[in-house]
Amino acid sequence: MRTGIxxxxxxxxxxxxxxxxxxxxxxxxxxxxxFGLAAAIQFVRPDFLYNVLDFSVxxxxxxxxxxxxxxxxxxxxxxxxxxxxxxxxIVGLGLGNLAFWxxxxxxAVVVVVYLLVQTGPGNDLTRWFVNEGREYLEAPRWADLxxxxxxxVFFYNVAATFSKGRxxxxxxxxxxxxxxxxxxxxxxxxxxxxxxxxxYWWWWVIHLWVEATWEVLVGCIMAWGLMHMLGVRRRIVETxxxxxxxxxxxxxxxxxxxxxFWIGTPDYWFSIGGFFSALEPIPLVAMVxxxxxxxxxxxxxxxxxxxxxxxxxHTFGNFLGAGVWGFMHTLPQINLYTHGTQWTASHGHxxxxxxxATINIxxxxxxxxxxRGNIWLGGGLAGGGWKWKWALALLNLxxxxxxxxxxxxxxxxxxxxxxxxGSTWGGYFAAQQHPWFQQAMAWRLxxxxxxxxxxxxxxxxxxxxxxxxxxxxxxxxxxAG
Amino acid sequence: MIEPVDPEDLRLVFVAAAAIxxxxxxxxxxxxxxxxxxxxxxxxxxxxxxAALAAAVLLLARTAHLNGAWQGVVVxxxxxxxxxxxxxxxxxxxxxxxxxxxxxxxxx
Numbered sequence: 001m002r003t004g005i006x007x008x009x010x011x012x013x014x015x016x017x018x019x020x021x022x023x024x025x026x027x028x029x030x031x032x033x034x035f036g037l038a039a040a041i042q043f044v045r046p047d048f049l050y051n052v053l054d055f056s057v058x059x060x061x062x063x064x065x066x067x068x069x070x071x072x073x074x075x076x077x078x079x080x081x082x083x084x085x086x087x088x089x090i091v092g093l094g095l096g097n098l099a100f101w102x103x104x105x106x107x108a109v110v111v112v113v114y115l116l117v118q119t120g121p122g123n124d125l126t127r128w129f130v131n132e133g134r135e136y137l138e139a140p141r142w143a144d145l146x147x148x149x150x151x152x153v154f155f156y157n158v159a160a161t162f163s164k165g166r167x168x169x170x171x172x173x174x175x176x177x178x179x180x181x182x183x184x185x186x187x188x189x190x191x192x193x194x195x196x197x198x199x200y201w202w203w204w205v206i207h208l209w210v211e212a213t214w215e216v217l218v219g220c221i222m223a224w225g226l227m228h229m230l231g232v233r234r235r236i237v238e239t240x241x242x243x244x245x246x247x248x249x250x251x252x253x254x255x256x257x258x259x260x261f262w263i264g265t266p267d268y269w270f271s272i273g274g275f276f277s278a279l280e281p282i283p284l285v286a287m288v289x290x291x292x293x294x295x296x297x298x299x300x301x302x303x304x305x306x307x308x309x310x311x312x313x314h315t316f317g318n319f320l321g322a323g324v325w326g327f328m329h330t331l332p333q334i335n336l337y338t339h340g341t342q343w344t345a346s347h348g349h350x351x352x353x354x355x356x357a358t359i360n361i362x363x364x365x366x367x368x369x370x371x372r373g374n375i376w377l378g379g380g381l382a383g384g385g386w387k388w389k390w391a392l393a394l395l396n397l398x399x400x401x402x403x404x405x406x407x408x409x410x411x412x413x414x415x416x417x418x419x420x421x422g423s424t425w426g427g428y429f430a431a432q433q434h435p436w437f438q439q440a441m442a443w444r445l446x447x448x449x450x451x452x453x454x455x456x457x458x459x460x461x462x463x464x465x466x467x468x469x470x471x472x473x474x475x476x477x478x479x480a481g
Numbered sequence: 482m483i484e485p486v487d488p489e490d491l492r493l494v495f496v497a498a499a500a501i502x503x504x505x506x507x508x509x510x511x512x513x514x515x516x517x518x519x520x521x522x523x524x525x526x527x528x529x530x531x532a533a534l535a536a537a538v539l540l541l542a543r544t545a546h547l548n549g550a551w552q553g554v555v556v557x558x559x560x561x562x563x564x565x566x567x568x569x570x571x572x573x574x575x576x577x578x579x580x581x582x583x584x585x586x587x588x589x
Binding site: 235236239240243267270271274275278279281282284285286288289290292293294296297319323324327328329330331332333334336337411414415419420 | 482483484485486488491492494495498499501502503505506509510512513514517518541545546547550551553554557558561562565566569570572573574576577
């Protein structure tokens with residue numbers, strides 16, 4: 001094993017495929033930032049790139065890039081742990097590699113089509129080849145089918161590898177979760193002329209991916225990461241994984257109701273959505289107790305400080321973004337005013353960053369550590385590790401700044417547009433022109449630039465961290481206990 | 482079915498809802514720390530956080546008009562936040578007892 005330089009000989013087959021997914025994830029993360037920044041500029045200067053790159057397209061690519069880079073990160077993380085967790089070589093690696101290239105080519109084609117065809121009719125042809133028209137799931141039908149096929153290959157790689165090697169609690173939960181991940185996506189492909197019925201199924205993909213299957217996927221990845229990084233025993237992480245799955249599914253599945261408040265579904269969804277949304281912060285409170293317990297009982301000794309720091313950022317970000325920001329506007333009595341305002345964007349920015357971006361970034365650092373020959377990434381890094389520390393600080397400051405700015409804009413919209421003006425067009429424009437809204441959008445842009453600076457520094461750090469480092473990381477899993 | 486929040490109460494509703502989750506985290510964190518270090522003072526702090534949470538729940542119930550069946554949500558929050566940290570603590574202690582009694586190598 002060669003240390004201090006990037007050498008794919010240091011990786012197993014699954015990990016070599018994983019770093020391909022991670023590499024594209026980082027590129028898409030950058031794309032998400034750039035398109036988001038362009039959209040943020042358009043809030044302040046509406047004529048910016050007018051008729052060249054319209055706001056609707058910017059926003060769509062910004063959000064789609066986010067969804068796709070996070071999926072690339074999750075898929076990469078699963079391929080990363082697959083051989084170690086199963087104790088055998090990956091089954092169907094060639095097919096997995098083919099699926100990666102097919103998916104990446106499809107993503108590139110879809111983005112190019114989005115950028116080239118920004119307006120036009122909505123008919124069968126455009127639905128199949130240009131844009132399906134469902135918010136956040138705009139990919140045309142051909143790409144939808146491709147995504148399900150690629151997820152099918154991914155599922156085959158995972159299930160067949162565990163079947164050939166050994167099953168574990170993590171393996172079982174992960175495999176079942178992948179069935180839900182691929183299966184639920186199909187719900188977003190129905191074409192229904194009734195908008196209420198259409199939205200009903202559309203939310204199955206959006207909500208049940210983000211607040212159920214993704215959470216469980218991250219739970220599996222995190223469980224493996226904690227064993228790998230901190231030497232936590234399998235029995236403990238698997239016990240907690242089961243508890244987390246029970247809590248997440250118990251509150252998350254019917255928490256779906258909070259999206260059904262205003263789409264024309266029956267009134268009972270108010271009670272179901274309100275009740276289960278009130279339950280949704282409970283897993284986060286459980287996480288607080290467990291974190292305090294572990295911090296007190298175990299010492300956070302590990303050889304990868306950047307990854308650990310990002311996992312800690314995940315804990316806080318998930319709690320604040322999903323828990324506090326979510327519950328602030330989730331009951332229907334409140335949501336009546338906030339639904340679809342910048343309040344939602346504020347919650348979305350902090351929750352996606354806190355719950356998902358952080359864990360993917362932690363895995364990027366785990367990957368770089370092994371890729372360079374399982375080197376030491378703890379204390380005493382070259383330059384005191386200033387790049388990863390500043391990247392962490394800038395990214396968190398930038399996202400929290402955007403979140404607060406959007407919260408102010410959302411509050412102003414809820415109050416003026418919804419509560420005072422009663423959701424009229426006049427109210428909409430009055431809210432858009434209010435100084436609080438406009439100043440908040442200017443601040444959002446400022447913090448967007450801070451976030452971009454953080455991402456650029458993060459990429460630089462990922463490319464250079466551990467260069468020439470000859471110290472090896474300790475084998476915590478073998479030493480603990 | 483639902484009675485919307487009065488516009489003049491919007492800010493109160495948001496603050497109360499945020500305070501519930503933050504109070505819940507404060508209660509859970511201080512509770513776990515007090516049990517870990519066996520310090521009664523921290524436990525008192527935990528219950529002060531819970532009292533703040535309860536006050537926020539009642540404020541939310543009043544301002545968001547959580548009447549009738551919606552009072553079930555109020556009871557759920559008051560009971561759920563009170564008991565959840567106790568239950569999770571017991572699960573933590575039990576799972577780590579297993580760790581101490583187990584001689585199997587980690588990761589197995």
